[in-house]
Amino acid sequence: HKITIFTDIDCPFCRKLHAQIKDLNQLGVSVDYVMLPRGKAGSKAFNKTVNALCATNPQAAMDSAMNTGHFETNIQATPECINNLNTQKTLAQKFGFSATPTILFANGEAVPGFISTEDIADIIKKIKST
Structure with missing residues (x-):
């Protein structure tokens, strides 16, 4: 089972949800992230996210970024990484998502805000039974 989480390093509820990833993985749930930093290109939030995406x-x-709320590196962000983040932000806009976290399930259902591992598992069970 796969879910996609639209997330932001600076979002406290996103960080709380990130702390549940291992539990979700143990339940057989694969998680993909789409990054949705609150700032535009060149902002502190955008640069922090690009640094994490471009890391080795x-x-x-x-x-590290989700646990501490920051990530910095001496590595220069490449245009490819910057374009990758811009593409992710565009994807979120196409879906109409602006709140983080927003969880997108395989059936297209989107749930904005933090929900527990148990609630995520319940939604997946309902999807599987339909």
């Missing part, structure tokens, strides 16, 4: 190990960088 993006997953570890994202874990």
Whole structure:
């Protein structure tokens, strides 16, 4: 089962949801992120997110950013990484998502805001039974 979470490093509820990823994985739920930083290109929020995406190990960088609320590096963000983040922000806009976190389920159902691992599992069970 796969869910997509539209998230922001600076969002406290996104960080709380990120802390549940291991529990979700143990339930057989795969999680993809679409980054939706609150700032435009060049802003502190945008640059922080680009730094995490462009890191040598993006997953570890994202874990660090979500756990501490920041991620900085000496590595220069490439145009490819910047374009990747702009593409992710455009995707969120096409869906009409502006709130973080927003969880998108396989059936197209979107749930804005934080929900527990148990609630996510319940929604997935309902989707599977239909």
